[in-house]
Amino acid sequence: MASFQHTADESGDVSSSEEMDSGSDSEEELGEGSEVQKAGSDAKSGVTTSSTTTAEANTMKKELSTMSFEDIQRLRDKIGTKTYNQALHGSNSKRDQNKVFKRANKNRPVEMSSKCPPPRIRQVVPIKKKIHRDPRFDDLSGEYDEKIFEKSYSFLDPMKAREKKYLEKQLRKEKDEDRRRNIQKLIRRMEQQERTKRQEDIKEKALKEWKAKEKELVKQGKKPYFLKKSDEKKLVLAQKFKELKKSGKVEKFLQKKRKKNAARDRKHLPTDS
Template sequence: MKEETLQRTFPKKTITNNNSKSKSKKGKGWRKDRQKYVGSIFDENDDTCNNDETKMKSKHQPNIAQEPIRHSLDEKEVEFTDPRKSIHSTMNSPVEEHEEADLDNMGFRAEIAEIPLGKAKQLQERLGKKLFDKAFFVEDSSSDLNRKSSHKSFARENPKRPREVSSKIPVSKFRNVFENEKLEKPAIDPRFDSRYGEFNDYIYHSNYSFLDEIRQREKKILMKELKNTREEGDVNRDRLKEALRKMKNQEKTQADVNRRKEVIREIRHENNERMCQGLPPIFKTRAQIRELIWRRKYDELKGGKKLEKYLRRKTKKQDKRSVLPMNQQ
């Protein structure tokens, strides 16, 4: 028998065709089934939907008509509630918390005061000494806050002991090593500071010559006040006399200093002229300088009674000097 040849009416199966068909079938079938299932659940016109489908429909689609009613009720409740009361009930201020804690501690103290000593000892052992002391010997909240805010000051028990300083606080550069030490910038006196140059007496007196005028005015004012106070035993009168005496003594000493300066200036001027002429300078001794100063003073006092007073005082001083060695013997 001749073998009958069968003709293929469909294409050959290949790996590519199999994969494409399987994918297309799976995708299309899953989408169609999903559309049917969703349509059966959410199709309101479908009469053939089951009870389970209606339940799922009610779950997925909440009743929209009831929502505005519920919101309106919530709004009414919010309107009737007092916001101050709600805030006050939910939140407590720190002051109230401290007050409540203080009241609790006071009540705890009162209870322990009524309990016998043995039971209080047992309670202390049960709670622990630290917790018991904290509850019983608690201090006021205000003092705790002040203690936290205030910096601890380390005082010396004895001034001869060293200062106690905390090791936890870093040492500042501008600290007081000694208690009486001053950290402020010290006052600078230009008279004794080399940075301001050498002191020139002539320039100083020429710049501050107005001080002499001020002293003369003050002297006149004191003399007027002294005339007004006639009583001898008055304390104010004695004070004015002492002030005038000091001012007169200062004027006398300043006049002596100026006289000495003028004599020395004249001696230097003469020596400079001699050196310009080619002659050697003449250096005078201290005794010679004192004699020249006395002659200048004698010439100034020659005009009136001042010379007589001056000579009288000088003779008294000389007599005292001559009498002193005899008394010592």
């Protein structure tokens, strides 16, 4: 008991001998755990567990196995939980915490110790955040102008024509029904886009000619007139008829129109009961 008091006084952890005397009763009760107390006092005074051999550690564990739970708890409260764990399980020094684990294979992940708590303030490398920008809804891209857009991407028209010819060629060679349906779907979509583009061009041309004439009449003193939707449709239809007449497809267009009207009228005819 005197050796334990002397060691504690040298480490500076015990302020007076009265405090040590107050625990003398509990020490007498823990006579069997003298080796654990000595190891605990050595760990508390700064002695590392490197001086404690494996045999001594096994001896301490055997002595603890014969002690009651209340005695072990009193011993832990007296010397402290940290000192108790250091004496029983080994040192908790930074040297042991920073132990470098070796890998059996270089392709395996590095083993990390679970005894090293992460720092409260993480040193995270700052990464510049990427800002994704959609040009369709961003003012930095400017206002959308259909004329400028079509002029800028006019080089795509011959590419689309070549792609359509290639698909038609593949359709004639393809024998798989699923692939044939996919190719036909692509061709129909491209044809629909071409028809829509032609109709927009016809409408634009008709309105452009009318606006030019109306502008000249306004200069001569005529009151400005703004087209209605019905008048705009008539202009587009007249311009379409002119385009068909130039290409020689008026008869074909009229025949197709008559067939469509006949099928529509046939639906309204009474059926035989």
